[in-house]
Amino acid sequence: MVTGNLKKLILNLQDELFSTLNLTPQIGFELEFYLTDLKGNQIDHPQASLLRQLLAEQNIILEEEKGRGQFEVHSNYTSDLPMLTTYLEELKAILGNYSKACGFLVNFDPKPFPKDYGSSLHVHLNFLNKEEKKIFSLADTNQSYELKKCIYGILDIIREGIYFFGGEKDFSRFSAKFMAPINISWGGNNRTTAIRVPDSKPEFRRIELRVPSANASLEKVIAFILIGALHGLKNENLYYERIYGNAFDEQYALQLLPKDLKEAENIFHEQGVLKNYLEEFQYYEREEKNI
Secondary structure (H helix, E strand, C coil), rough: EEEHHHHHHHHHHHHHHHHCEEEEEEEEEEEEEEEECCCCCCCCHHHHHHHHHHHHHHCCCCCEECCCCEEECCCECCHHHHHHHHHHHHHHHHHHHHHCCCCCCCEECCCCCCCCCCCEEEEEEEEECCCCHHHHHHCCCCCCCHHHHHHHHHHHCCCHHHHHHCCCHHHHHCHHHCCCCCCCCEECCCCCEEECCCCCCCHCCCEEEEEECCCCCCCHHHHHHHHHHHEEEEECCCCCCCCCCCCCCCCCCCCCCCCCCCHHHHHHHHHHHHHHHHHHCCCEECCCCCC
């Protein structure tokens, strides 16, 4: 099989969601990363005060994360998904240039320091209906029908998705000790789950996918989350119970994420749901074989 065009795939998925369900996706992201000195050693957060000030003048706000010298930046939410992916590329370049000028390096590896937190690319999703109202924000609680259906669909193919948007380094990040997902799970304001629905005002309610790593292709993650949402909204028989405690507790006995990329590849081909969607929306083209 030959890989197709990701932008075309996303546009095809947007067209399908709008033409069949009258839905327009709104997506934003949170990007985690480490700042190090020029030798790759970890720094302390206060050392980056000048860099943070310079970036703030460019409307780029660095927020401290849990790791030593780890930070996070946010995007706005938009329905212009090609623009969002371009913005992430530009943002990474800006972070790299400004950091180097201040005597630092930026590290987007999923797990650059084994004894510290990993870095992820959290992707947030809501949908606008034909009246341009956010559908996850219409219900009185954060467990609306459409929101749960989207969650179920994404979780149903997440183990396949890791092969699509993941890489070899991702699996060292999947550690319960460092608040990274290790299984198929969702919850409210729960940072141990694969999908989180943050506590927020209704107008800010969204699905937060926590599985992709900081170096993942945003285009692939967007395509995946749209396929998962479409899969959930079109299938009534999917269900995944909400987790209220630590998702890694043995009492829940949840299905684990793949342990490495080879297992993820096998799941991708054997389960085949995501693969079929990719082919349907023209991401993969079949190769002609000589018989």
